Amino acid sequence: MSEKLLTIEFEELHSCKSIKGKQFVFIVKDGKEKKYKVIDTKEKLSEYSLNMMNYLEKELGLLVICKCNNISGSFRNVIFLEEFKVDYCCNPQIDDFLYLNFQQCHFFQKIELMGGNYQEVIINNSSFQNDFFTRGSEFGSLFCTNNRFEKDMIVMNCTIEKSNTNTSKFDGNLFFDEVNILNDFTLDKIKVNNKFNFTDCRFSGVSKFNKLEIENGGELNFSHCSFYKMSEINFDIILGKLSIYKTNFTDKCYLEYEQLENKKYKPLINKSDFKKTKWNFFNVADIYKSNGKTEQYLETFYYFKKYERLERKSNHTWRISLLDYLIEITTKYYTSWKRILLSMGVIITIFFLLYCSFPNLLIYKDNPISSKSLFVIVSEMVKNSNLDIACLISKFGNTLYFTIITFTTVGYGDITPLNWMKAVASLESLLGIFFTSSFVVTLSRKFLG
Numbered sequence: 493m494s495e496k497l498l499t500i501e502f503e504e505l506h507s508c509k510s511i512k513g514k515q516f517v518f519i520v521k522d523g524k525e526k527k528y529k530v531i532d533t534k535e536k537l538s539e540y541s542l543n544m545m546n547y548l549e550k551e552l553g554l555l556v557i558c559k560c561n562n563i564s565g566s567f568r569n570v571i572f573l574e575e576f577k578v579d580y581c582c583n584p585q586i587d588d589f590l591y592l593n594f595q596q597c598h599f600f601q602k603i604e605l606m607g608g609n610y611q612e613v614i615i616n617n618s619s620f621q622n623d624f625f626t627r628g629s630e631f632g633s634l635f636c637t638n639n640r641f642e643k644d645m646i647v648m649n650c651t652i653e654k655s656n657t658n659t660s661k662f663d664g665n666l667f668f669d670e671v672n673i674l675n676d677f678t679l680d681k682i683k684v685n686n687k688f689n690f691t692d693c694r695f696s697g698v699s700k701f702n703k704l705e706i707e708n709g710g711e712l713n714f715s716h717c718s719f720y721k722m723s724e725i726n727f728d729i730i731l732g733k734l735s736i737y738k739t740n741f742t743d744k745c746y747l748e749y750e751q752l753e754n755k756k757y758k759p760l761i762n763k764s765d766f767k768k769t770k771w772n773f774f775n776v777a778d779i780y781k782s783n784g785k786t787e788q789y790l791e792t793f794y795y796f797k798k799y800e801r802l803e804r805k806s807n808h809t810w811r812i813s814l815l816d817y818l819i820e821i822t823t824k825y826y827t828s829w830k831r832i833l834l835s836m837g838v839i840i841t842i843f844f845l846l847y848c849s850f851p852n853l854l855i856y857k858d859n860p861i862s863s864k865s866l867f868v869i870v871s872e873m874v875k876n877s878n879l880d881i882a883c884l885i886s887k888f889g890n891t892l893y894f895t896i897i898t899f900t901t902v903g904y905g906d907i908t909p910l911n912w913m914k915a916v917a918s919l920e921s922l923l924g925i926f927f928t929s930s931f932v933v934t935l936s937r938k939f940l941g
Contacts, residue, residue, distance in 0.1 A: 499525065506573060506600050511557055519555065519571070528553040528571065537563060566593040575601040580608030580629075594618050602643075605629050615639055623664075626650060636660055647671055654697065657682065668693050678702065684710035684732065691715045699723040706732040706759070714739045727751055734759045736775040737768060745779045749788045752776075757795060766803040770796060786938060790827035797825040822927075829935040836899070836927045843920045844895040851887065853913035854894060856906065861890050899924035 500508050502521035511517060514530050529552050531537050537556060554570040561577050576599060578590065590610045597618040605613075605626035615636045624645040631650065636657040643664040651672045658680035665687045675697035683705045690713065698721050706712055710732035712725075717739045725734075726748040734752075752759060760772040773796035780789040801816040819825060822835040847854060851862040862869060866887055873879045894907045898920050909917045 497527070505555075505571065511555070517555060519553070526553055527551070528555040531556045532558050534558060534560065534563065538565070540567075564590040564592055566591075566595075567597055568593075568595040570594075570597045572597065572599045572601065572603075576603040577606070578604070578608055579606040599624075610634075620645075631655070641666075652677075656680070662686065662688070665689065667691075673697065673699070676700075679704065681705075681728075683707065684712060687711045687713060689713045689715070690717050693717045695719045695721070695723065697721055701725045703728045705729040706734070708732060711735060713737070719743065719745065722746075730755070730759050732759065733762065735762070735768060735772055737771045739775055741775075741779065741782075744782065746783065747776065747779045749780065749785060753788065753791075757792065760792075760795070761799075766799050766806055770799040770803055773799060790938065794820075794824045794827040823930050823934070826930055826934050826937075829931055829938060832927060832931045832934055836931065839920070839923055839927065840895055840899055843899070843916070844892055846916060847891045847895055847913075848888065850913060851891060853910045854891070855908050855910060856890055861907070862887055866891065895920070900928065901925060 497516050497518050498510060498514055499518040499520060500511070502519055505511075505519065511530060512532070517528050517530060518525050519528050531540065531554055537554075537558070537560060540554060554567070556570060556572045557574065559574045559577070560572060562579060563576075564578065578592075580590075590608050591612055592605075592610065593612070593614045595614075595616050595618070597615075599618070599620045599622065602622040603620065603624050607628045609630045611632045613631055613634050617638050619640040619642070621642050623643045624641060625648075626646070627648040627650070629650045631652045632654075634652050634655040634657075637659055639660040641660070641662045641664055644667065645662065645664065646667045646669075648667070648669045648671070651674065654675040654677070655673060656676075656678045658678065659682075661683040663685050666684075666689070667687075668690045670692045671690075672694045673696060677695055677697060677699045680700065680702045681704075685707050686709065688711065692715070695718065699719055700723070701712070702724060704712065704725075704727050706727060706729060708731045711734070712732075713735040715735070715737045719739070719741045720743065722743045722745075723741060724746045726746070730748075730751050757773070757776075760769065760776060762769045762772075773792050777789050777792040777796050780786075780792060797816070798820055801820065804816070822831070824831045826832075848866040851866055852860045852864065854861045866884075869887070870884065873884075890907065897903060898917050901921050901924055903921075
């Protein structure tokens, strides 16, 4: 009579101590029961890699309970309870050209690839409960599809011929540090829950970061990277952050603008780091400018100048900061013709009210426009119920006329200021020159590029 096989829940595998000595076990995952062969030595695992099809025909999975050191090959429907490690640096006798193919595999412990030349690494429909770490390795191709990384994936000091990662979820962080990608690189339909950091990376081929879902708490970060060919960055969802710091795009970069614009560029803003935010907007503005996105360029350039000012303010350079602030609120750093037009209207109104208050200092046909304030005259007329509309139109009209011709520096000379009002009129003329030229420049920049 055959021995009844041990049945174990998938979640209890790592804590189950009764597996040792068993040849086969049943594992229940997602309500389905499947038979697995227990592998407890490296030699048995190597034998499986050579005869994988026999196991697949028998619909047998593999449960590996030993450490896997310096093994390469194809693995399908395998559960690794212990560490998987290839250390080419300490064991150069490993094959010069390594190959790894994981299909429907699950790793309870970390996987480490230290050095070595991999012709191909393929990871599909697999999950990692611990870190995936590789350093000093060379990959002919690195393909990952429909995987889940519950902890960090770290790629350091590596060279990759081409890479394609799609339809995968990262609960942990993704770190690419000093990685050289020689050809195409693709991240497609990836869910980002933590940090995706690309630091000192070189992208020599076409690069696509496509349909990314950056959740709350997630961040896509490029720092000191170089893109030598066309690159594309777009999102299905962006609730987290995007950071582009001191990164160079030699060729065109097509950056998602609709979602960033709808969110008023909040994903680019780090309120605790003005320097980082400044560089974000500098790079994004440069990208939009190269793509002919004039409105988006002007808006992001404004934010770049704004956070440059805030950075200076945080460094206590108050004089420069105050001047920048005045230019910001009146012109949006020469990026908004509407803001400049509004500022012109406000300035004209202020000077008009000032001239109305002192019309005795404005001479028209050898006589003051009025001997007392026009507002006092209106008040007296209302009080006496004797409104002289023609008189008011004449006096207010002449004052408004003087205000406008002074602001536009036309200056026909039919109305002249006296005493200190000359200084006021001169100031208005200077402001008129500044804002009129700013308006023309900003308007032409918007519509003529």
